[in-house]
Amino acid sequence: MVLRLRLAIFLTLLMLLTPVAPLLSIEQVSASPETNGTASPVEISRVATGILSEPAIVGDSAGNFHVIWVENHSKLMYLAVDSEGSSAGQPSQIGASGGNIKWSPRISIDDSGILHMLWIKDSTSSNCLVYFASNPTTDSDPTDGFYNPTDYSTNNVVCKTNFIIDNIANPNLAVDSQGAAHIVWQDKDDPLDSHFGLPAIRYSMMEANWSSHMADSPIFDTLLTTSPSKSTFPELTITDDDEIVVTWQDSRGSMVEIAVLLDSSSWDGMFDEWKDMCTLLYGGTDRQGWPSPGLQNMADSVGVILLDTIYGLGDYVPPNPADYGNCAGHHNTGQRSNPVILTEQYHTGGIRKLHRTIFNGQMQNGANQYEDWGPATTWACLSWMDANGNVGNASNPPTLYDHRWNPEATKFAIPISDEAPKTGNTGTSSDDDQSIAEAHDACVEGGVVPITVLGEITSSSSNSMWSYGLDLSQCPLGAVSSNPRTCSNINVRNTDAGGRVSQWPATGQNLSQMFDFWMGILHSGTPEVWTTVLDPYAKLSDSSFQRGMPAHSENGGVYSEDIGWGGQVANHFVVVNDTKITDDDSWSGRPDVEMTSDGWFQYIWSDSRQGRSQSDSHELVWKRVNLEAWDFNGQASGIDLSTNFAASSQVQYLSPLDGTGAVGARDADAHNGQGSIIIDDDDLMHTVWVESDGDLSTNITYRRSADATRNPQQNLPNPWYVEVMGQGVGELGPTYDLADWQSEKMSVGGEKILINVDADMFGPSIAVTSDNRRTAAVVWVDSEPCDTGATGLPFGDHLCFRRIQRSILLIESDVPSLSRTLEPGEQVTMNFTIEHLGPSSGNSMDVKLDWSGLPSDWTVTALVGSGQGQILMSPIDSNWQMPSGGNLPVSLIIEAPSKFDATISESHQPSIGIVSTDGIHGASLFLDINLEVIHGLVLDALQNTIQIEQGGSGLLSINISNYGNIWEDVSFPNRTTSSGRQIWGLPYGWEVDFVDHISLLEEGTTTSKNLQITVPENQVPNSVNLTVVATSDKVSQQGVPGAEAAYELTVEVIRKRAGNIIFELWDPIEEVLPGQCAYFMVDVTKHYGDDDVIITVEQGPPDRPESISLEAWRQTNWVVNIDYSALPGGNIVEPTARRYFTSGLSRNIFVELCSPYDALASETQEVTLRAELFVDSQAFDEISMQVVVLPYNSL
Structure with missing residues (x-):
């Protein structure tokens, strides 16, 4: 059995420490491979024998394991075990650890194979947390019994006075990618005296110095939980960005109900206790001037729900002090017990009268019950579960008025008196003993914890009063003794009720220490699992931070954290403040956390399911959370996981669901706890825990997951499920018994009932190697020699070691x-x-x-x-x-x-x-x-520009090449479909003639195909881009490089000049007499697109000067008149203006040519019209009209 050392037994242990020879070699124990599973536990080894502490183990990249443990309270031992399970030397004392008393060893390993160790050492004045880093390959002789590597670095992480029990406890460490160690532990150190004796979580960072051998602490002794709550059992892991994820169990979020059973004989010495109880509970100044913050106020400040009722015994509440001082306003005058439960909204019952108590199973009528705190405790506990096993509101003790407990709360019955438990006598009597035994049994059966508080007692009665208190809160001894009880737990009467005893401060003392005691009760409810994330390197980059100092501050009488963005945004220390991972009324404790490669945090803890007390059986539970779904901006109020359900999973019970969960069952056979988790490089989770047993059938149980990054599926909702071959369904994977022989394991076994699960030592230690085998190993302390059957061994514990291969079959590249x-x-x-x-x-x-x-x-x-x-x-x-x-x-x-x-x-x-x-x-x-498939289709041509006249066609050769590494079938867009024409880029009326498909174009070959392009007559002369696209038939989706090739060419459409504009005239020659006019109707037609046309008179008679009249001018001159009215623009515009002709438009020009009055016979005149494009004068046509004068005979 492991002994957790305390100062009170320090000197005794020094005298008792006698050498116990360690086992010098690993003994192999044959073991049959497990069946129907995915893992194969192999041989069991006994590593050491003696008085052993909880061991620690880590695996390395070469397949080896490194184990440390404390032997005989004083020697820190080390052993390496190779990949075959054989000792790499012999158990060796770590020379740097010295010879003082030590416990709680921990070990980790970095990427360079450096071992980082941690342990607590004890001296007459202080406890120290010691850090030791070493390179195991520099130990010159692993067989000499001493581990003395030449490459090492060590220092104290912190030292604290051991005046306070458990001042340093439950340390853990992890190592980041830069080789720095990050250390957490629980600690009662409280320089501001604001934590009231409650443990908090602290952190330090350590860096090895290989030159001086003196390790450095860049960030020293930093408080992580600044609120006064019970924060214990810290664990940690590290993200890929070297952020530190710390998890622990914390009383914040719990619900506690106290029924204070107060001796109401204020005339007989119980006056100050009444006034003080109100001061403790509701706040105010005590008789010595000490300011009490009030338990209710303290509960509210940290999120604990405190339900309270003060009962005055004997159906009486003394009006003074109950109606005065700090009690004022809380006295429910004349009222007895409340018939409804207290809740978070209605959390105090105030001060009430306790009508009748219970003695010998019956309600007491009459008599003097003012001081019957024994029977009153029986009444309180039977109000939760009566003698017939009825629970809660169904409970029906033999009294008229019962206390109604909240079923979700952890329940405490707290009698306070200065005299004996039955009728207040000062001596001892059989009735006193009977009342205590009856109350003890009722509380044990119902799972209500009795806390005995003695009033201001005289020295003459001190021994007997302490004995009564210990008999009630622990177990009846049958004799008067003020020594702590050793309860056999073999039946209800001998079961430790899990309570404790205290005494009211003497006259003249303030209530500060008593308040600490009550704060301990307040924070004894069902804990939750909490997490915070730290960025130490961001803090170290803060120019205002002094290296070697804490990362928290103590200003104005309060502890303050440095909360905000870390990383590349800012340089704060806490990047995610305290965040609740669990949120229920069960007991959620002993958490552990690791991280998978996808960034999700994998949590395990032990959970009491429906239980609400420290003596309820637990199951091992898993849940995964993705905190990276939120910003690491400090999250000063913590993250509310319910705001993003996709960022966390449902819980999964990993241990078999045993027991009935009945109230007060204390079923050790159904208890599973002390779990550990490790994740290998393949993202498989390995867990191990202690499966308790009321006899000695305690087992070490192992379970392994599938890939933890696997997405949930319908039949495989989480990584712990495996597919049932051939059935298309999933089920929870198997567990493996690692140590199913009769023995105590990790100090568990042989006790029928549970007392306080928080008192369990740490569980078996698990590790996994980072070589190809990914072998897991578990090490634990056992009361038997690891199932060897060996006899004649030295008395003490045995350190057992067992590897778990992926399989008894192995395949390696x-x-x-x-x-x-x-x-x-x-x-x-x-x-x-x-x-x-x-x-x-x-x-x-x-x-x-x-x-x-x-x-x-x-x-x-x-x-x-x-x-x-x-x-x-x-x-x-x-x-x-x-x-x-x-x-x-x-x-x-x-x-x-x-x-x-x-x-x-x-x-x-x-x-x-x-x-x-x-x-x-x-x-x-x-x-x-x-498979690397290279598609290398390439299109090219000798030219990328071709000129084609309107209405004409052009021809060019396209080269299709395959520079890939497969044979290609190549397709080209269909020119007859709208989608194909769109790919080609063909304008309306255009046509192309090209191959549709090429089969089996071998790699490294090129083929050429002719492309003919036909342009319609009405195409406007411009540049048109066409695209030849070749696509591999072997590719169905777009975007595959090289599977598609495109070649863009430009068609320069040039204007067709011949026939662009056409004049037509039926008869270009007319004959007239002198003075007569000839008439012509000229047709003008536009072809090959829309254009502006200019029409001019190229040849004709001269224009008439304005100074000469038409009559005079016609005597000897020809005259031409042209009518443009049928043309675009008509006669309104200038004759030579631009006229817009659309393609195919045909119009008439009317020409009148008149001969002179004095014209001679055969005189001839010609008019020529020219039409040309405004944009191209070379696209034109001309037409001539001729008039001949006929002879005219006159007398």
Whole structure:
């Protein structure tokens, strides 16, 4: 059994410490492999024998384990165990630890293989937390019995006076990526005297100094829980960003109900206690001037719900003091017990009268009951559960008025008196003993904790009064004694009720120490699991922070934390303030936390389910939380997990749900606790805990998860579920018994009932290696020699060690990398070694390869063995026999799909495994097999620009090349569909003539295809971009590089000049007599697009000067008149103005050409019209009209 040392027994222990020889080698114990599971616990080893403390273990990257423990209270011992489970030396005393008393060893390891150790050492004046870092490879002789590495660094983390019991307790450490150690512990140190004797969580950072061997503390002794609450059992883990995640159990969030049973004989000495009780509970100044903050106020300040009722015995409440001083306003005058329960909203019953008490199972009528605190306690406890087992409101003790307890609260019955428990006599009587025994049993049966507070008693009665109090709060002794009780717990009468005893301060003393005692009661309710996140490197980057100082401050009489952003945003220390992980009324304690690669925090703790007292049985519970779903901005009020349900999981019970959970059952057979968790590099969670037993069938139980980063599925809601082969359903994976022999383990076993689960020592320590085997190991203290059957061993404890392989079968790669990348048609050989980890003398096992995870167009061949004995496995899962203790090579030949079959790049994680044919044993590796398909389609041409006249066509050659590593089938967009024309970029009326498909374009080849482009006549002359797009038929989705090629070419559409504008005239020659006019109707038509047209008169008679009249001018001159009215713009615009013609538009121009009056015969005149495009004068047409004068005979 482990002894937790205290100052009170320090000198005694020094005298009792006698050398007990440690075991110098690991003894192997045969063990049958577990069945129907995924893990294989192998041999059990006995590491040491003696008086042993709780051990600690860590695994390294070479497959070794490092174990430390304290032997005979004074020697810190170390042993390395190799990957085969054999000792790498012998148990060795750590020389740097010295010879003082020590306990609570812890160990961690960093990425460089440096061991970081921690323990508490004790001296006559102080307790110190000691840090020791070392390189185990520098210990020159691991067989000399001393661990003295030359590379080491050590220092005290902190030292505190041991005047306060448990001033330093429950330390833990973790190491970050930079090799610095981060240490947490619980501590009652309270320089501001504001925690009232309650433990708090503290933190320090340590850095090794290999030159001076003196470790440094960059951040010293920092308070993490600044509120006065009971904060205990800290654990920690570290994020990838070297943020520190601390978790612990805390009384904040609990509900406590106290029924104060106060002796009402104020005329007989119980006057000051009445006044003081109100001062303690409701606040105010005591008789000595000490200001009490009030228990109710303190409860409210930290989120504890305190339900209180003060009962005056004998159906009487003394009006003075009950109606005066700090009691004023709390006296429910004349009222007896409240018929309804107290709640968070209605949390105080005030001061009431206790009508009748219970003695010998009956209600007491009459008589003097003012001082019957024994029967009053019986009444209080039977009010919760009566003699018939009825509970809560159904309870019906033999009284008219009963106390109604809140079922969700932790319940305390607290009698206060200065005289004996039955009728207040000063001596001892059988009635006193009977009343105490009856009250004790009622409280034990109901799970109500009796706390005895003695009034201002005289020295003559002190011994008997303390004896009564201890008999009630612990167990009846049957004799008068003020010594603490040793309860056998074999029946109800001998069961420790779990309470304690205190005494009212003497006259002249203030209530400060008594208030601390009551604060201890207030914070004895069901704890919750809390977490905070720290960023020490952000704090160290703060220029105002002095290295070596605490990261909290003490100003104005209060403790303050440095809360805010850390990291790259700011330089605060607390980046997530205290956050509640659990939120229920059960007892949630002994948490542990680790982090998976996806950033989720994995929590375990022990949980009392429906239980509300410290003596209820627990189960091991798991929950995962993603705190990174919130900003690490300090979260000064903590994170409310209910605001993001996706960031946390439902709880999962990991231990078997045992017991009925009945009130007061105290069922040790149903208790599972003291859990530990570790996560390996594959994100598998390993947990171990103590499965308690009322006899000696206590067991160490192990469970392992699947990949903790696996997304929840319908049948696999969390990583602890495994698929039931062939049934399409999931179930909770198996547990493994690591130590199912009869013994006490980690000080648990042999007791029928539970007293206080918080008094359990730490659980078995678990570790896992970071080599390929990922072997787990568990170490624990056992009262038996680890099932060896050995006899004649020295008296004491035994340190047992057991490894858990992934499987008794193992497969390992011959090279570190399991990743291969192949091109189409390529093949690769991967070599593995398969091992049977059983003894060489064992039987062979029928096994087969388990291969899966590649598509059917891949070819996989397996060869087992070597040389002439090599076997081609066909089919690949053929059976063969694997010799026990042997190993065989396996070659896996993987051929990628051919260049014809390959389509796109692929990534696969196939598994290659070795399994026994009965399905019990197996191991596998996930490979990373990649197919690199390179699509290299390229289009080009000798030219990227072509000129085509309106209405014409052009021809160019397109080269299609395959520079990839597969054969390609190539398609081009369909020019007859709207979507295809859109890809080509074809304007309306355009046409292209090109190949639709090319089959089997081999890698490294180029083919050429002609592209003919036809432009419509009405296409406006401009530049048009067309795109030739080639797509691989082997790719279904877009965006695959090289699977699509595009070539953009520019078609410069040039204007068709010939025939762009056409004049037409039926007869261009007319004959007239002198003075007559000829008329012409000229048709003008526009082709090949819309344009502005300019029409001019290129040739014709001269214009008439304005100074000459028309009549005079016509005598000898020709005159032409042109009518443009039918043209766009008509005659309104200038004759030579731009006129907009649309393509195909045809209009008439009317021309009148008149001959002179004096014209001669055969005189001729010609008019020529020209039409040209405004934008291109070379696109034109001209037409001429001619008039000939006929001879005119006159007399």
